[in-house]
Amino acid sequence: MFVFSTVFLTVLICILTIIVLKFSLFVVDQETVAVVERLGKFNRAATAGLNFRLPFLEWVSGWLSLRIxxxxxxxxxxxxxxxxxxxxxxxxxxxxxxxxxxxxxxxxxxxxxxxxxxxxxxxxxxxxxxxxxxxxxxxxxxxxxxxxxxxxxxxxxxxxxxxxxxxxxxDEKVKAAMNEINEQQRLRMAAQEKGEAEKILIVKNAEAEAEGMRLQGLGVANQRKAIIDGLKQSIREFQAEMSEVSPSEIMNLVMMVQYYDTLKDIGSRDKSNTIFMPHSPSSVSDIAKQLLCKSVVE
Structure with missing residues (x-):
């Protein structure tokens, strides 16, 4: 009987100990606070880890997270x-x-x-x-x-x-209106940029054309000067060899040679238009007379 009582008492003590520990110990997670009340009144804030409370007198009434x-x-x-x-x-x-x-x-x-x-x-x-x-x-x-x-x-x-x-x-209507305004502004800016680009292109083309015409005129002037210098040299050499021939006759001869060279050049081109020109020797003198008369009139 005594042994039974001892065993019973031991079991009872163990049960009571477990109950007391169950209601006394509690764990609080990291970055969390437990609000402990004693007999309905705030007592303390229990922080992370193992905590103790008086059983049946203190209770955890709530939890608060310290996280953001x-x-x-x-x-x-x-x-x-x-x-x-x-x-x-x-x-x-x-x-x-x-x-x-x-x-x-x-x-x-x-x-x-x-x-x-x-x-x-x-x-x-x-x-x-x-x-x-x-x-x-x-x-x-x-x-x-x-x-x-x-x-x-x-x-x-x-x-x-x-x-x-x-x-x-x-609002949706306002948003649509704002998008429309932005679109129109971008279109206007694009048109302005396009106009500026076209303006620059026109100016550059005009400058290039003017420069080309200037160079072309310079080339024609140099060409004519070279022709005149060549004619002068030819006349001097011709007079040196044949002094009895007059300068006008020499000039007619040179013009005849130039005239036939021109006819030859025109006829040798594949895509030249059809041109009817006098080709007899007398036509050269007629052209010379016409040019001379025109220069006298002017």
């Missing part, structure tokens, strides 16, 4: 120029380890409270700006959100890490 959390909020509001836009804001925040009491007890739903604050800030800032300025100053809007929330949420045990305006979505 993010909440995405979409707010519809109106700009200064009466355009409805949807502004998407992302807010990153975390619980302040030194303010566990405020973070756990002062706010029932922290996310809802943050949303309310963000709504107030966005609807106060965006109506001050026209649509174009909303796009340009979205960083300033995000800073305003952060500055406003940082002070408010610090009273409730939360710290703001960053506030970002991630997207600004105008």
């Amino acid at each position: 959390q993010q909440i995405d909020i979409t707010i519809e509001t109106k700009t200064k120029d009466n355009v409805f836009v949807k502004v998407e804001v992302s807010v990153q925040y975390h619980v302040v380890a030194e303010k566990i009491y405020d973070a756990f007890y002062r706010l029932t739903d922290p996310k809802k409270q943050i949303e309310s604050f963000v709504f107030d800030v966005i609807r106060a800032e965006v109506p001050k700006l026209i649509l174009d300025d909303v796009f340009e100053k979205k960083d300033s809007i995000a800073i305003a959100v952060k500055n406003e929330l940082a002070e408010l949420m610090s009273n409730f045990g939360y710290a703001l890490v960053k506030a970002l305006v991630t997207n600004i979505e105008p």
Whole structure:
């Protein structure tokens, strides 16, 4: 009987010990805080690791994560120029380890409270700006959100890490109108660039043509000078050999040779047009007389 009582007592003690340990020991994960209450009143914040609480007197009433959390909020509001836009804001925040009491007890739903604050800030800032300025100053809007929330949420045990305006979505009709304006601006710029390119091309072609004509004129002038110099030399040599021949007769002879050379050159071309020209020797003198008469008249 004594042995039975001893065994029973030992088993009972073991069971009670297990129960006490079960209700006394608890583990808190990393970057997490357990809120411990004693008889319904806040007692302490248990940090990561193995923790002890008084069984039946202390309870873990809740858990708070110390990790950075993010909440995405979409707010519809109106700009200064009466355009409805949807502004998407992302807010990153975390619980302040030194303010566990405020973070756990002062706010029932922290996310809802943050949303309310963000709504107030966005609807106060965006109506001050026209649509174009909303796009340009979205960083300033995000800073305003952060500055406003940082002070408010610090009273409730939360710290703001960053506030970002991630997207600004105008009304569909306004967006289509903006796209149309951008398209027309780009088309106008393309037309201007094309016009400038064509203008440059025309100017360059004109300059090239003028330079070509100048060089062509220079070549013709040099050619004529060379012909005249050659004729002078031929006349001098002819007179040196035959002094009894007059210069006019020599000139007629030279012109005849030049005339027949011209006929030969025209006839040798494959794609030349049909030209009827006098080819008798007397025609050369007739042409010379006509040129002489024309020069005298002028």
